[in-house]
Amino acid sequence: MARYIAEGLKASGVDVNVANATDIQKEQDLLGYDGYVFGSATYHGQMMPAMKTVLFLAANLGLEGKIGASFGAFGWSGEAPDRIYETMRHILRLDMVHNPLSLKSLLSEGAREKAHEYGRAIGRKLVGTIVE
Numbered sequence: 001m002a003r004y005i006a007e008g009l010k011a012s013g014v015d016v017n018v019a020n021a022t023d024i025q026k027e028q029d030l031l032g033y034d035g036y037v038f039g040s041a042t043y044h045g046q047m048m049p050a051m052k053t054v055l056f057l058a059a060n061l062g063l064e065g066k067i068g069a070s071f072g073a074f075g076w077s078g079e080a081p082d083r084i085y086e087t088m089r090h091i092l093r094l095d096m097v098h099n100p101l102s103l104k105s106l107l108s109e110g111a112r113e114k115a116h117e118y119g120r121a122i123g124r125k126l127v128g129t130i131v132e
């Protein structure tokens with residue numbers, strides 16, 4: 001999903017760095033971006049542990065006002081994208097896109113297009129906020 005969202009962002013003319021949450025281990029790994037798109041599948045009603053760590057790291061960085069979005073694959077209940085979205089909104093105080101992207105499977109009909117379009121929507125918001 002991250003890769004398809006990234007393609008949509010690139011189509012909006014935005015530079016993108018895609019990283020696995022497990023590779024983000026210190027606050028400095030999150031610095032230097034105008035926007036953040038965090039995601040996790042839902043396991044046992046929760047986001048995955050590495051994503052929780054990323055949110056704790058990001059909470060110390062003063063990212064208020066930057067652009068944010070969240071996404072995740074799910075099986076039936078799909079709590080993770082909403083939890084990530086609300087944490088990004090209330091704790092990180094990011095300027096969030098209209099809603100999280102929750103997809104049952106990237107293989108389901110139209111899923112890749114939805115992920116791509118979500119990336120384009122983030123890109124539009126991002127491009128609108130960057131003043132050269």
Ligand SMILES: Cc1cc2nc3c(=O)[nH]c(=O)nc-3n(C[C@H](O)[C@H](O)[C@H](O)COP(=O)(O)O)c2cc1C
Nearest residue numbers: 041042043044045046073074075076077078079104
């Ligand atoms: C052990 C286990 C627990 C899961 N728990 C949930 C859950 O609580 N709610 C839910 O919506 N999906 C749950 N799922 C389904 C996953 O979210 C779903 O398979 C998702 O597509 C996994 O994404 P991934 O293949 O990118 O890891 C669970 C799957 C497994 C294997």
